[in-house]
Amino acid sequence: MRAAAHTAISGASAFALISMLRRHHPTARLPDPVFAAVVAAIASGLPDLLEPASSPHHRKFCHSAAFAVIVTTGMRKLYDWMPATPGEAFMRDALLGIGFGYMTHLCADATTPLGLPLLGTIS
Numbered sequence: 001m002r003a004a005a006h007t008a009i010s011g012a013s014a015f016a017l018i019s020m021l022r023r024h025h026p027t028a029r030l031p032d033p034v035f036a037a038v039v040a041a042i043a044s045g046l047p048d049l050l051e052p053a054s055s056p057h058h059r060k061f062c063h064s065a066a067f068a069v070i071v072t073t074g075m076r077k078l079y080d081w082m083p084a085t086p087g088e089a090f091m092r093d094a095l096l097g098i099g100f101g102y103m104t105h106l107c108a109d110a111t112t113p114l115g116l117p118l119l120g121t122i123s
């Protein structure tokens, strides 16, 4: 999948998902949807930065379902974190946006014929 597609999918999904969650759960401590969309769109290339798409079989550990679990767990820890300063709150929101971008990249890749490896390899 091309980088431009990942950018568009990540930005649009982060905006839509966070907007919907904030509407249905007004007390949820989620980032601003526009901020998260911009950060997610920028961060959407991170998996292919870690494992460059130089061949159709480039998806290893950083593109795996196992890594998705790690990212999701990290995002949950971030969500539960109570920042003490505005700087920490900004960092929390930015990292959540990066997590959204990373996860939407993996979700988009999972829809392709090659899908994602369960564990992948580290190389």
Ligand SMILES: [Zn+2]
Binding pocket: 047, 048, 053, 063, 105, 109
């Ligand atoms: Zn990828």
